[in-house]
Amino acid sequence: MRRRRDAGRTELEAYGDGLKTILCSPSFLYLPQPGGAPDAAVAARLSYFL
Numbered sequence: 785m786r787r788r789r790d791a792g793r794t795e796l797e798a799y800g801d802g803l804k805t806i807l808c809s810p811s812f813l814y815l816p817q818p819g820g821a822p823d824a825a826v827a828a829r830l831s832y833f834l
Contacts, residue, residue: 788798806812814829 785798785802788801789795793801
């Protein structure tokens with residue numbers, strides 16, 4: 785957020801950029817399914833989406 789502020793973004797824009805980065809990261813979007821079958825992993829991801 786500090787880098788964004790130093791680049792001239794407002795505090796709200798810098799906060800929004802940080803939040804967008806977190807929410808779009810693959811580690812946030814896709815939860816790992818240890819030892820599950822591929823079909824079970826797809827079903828689990830679909831349930832998180834819904």
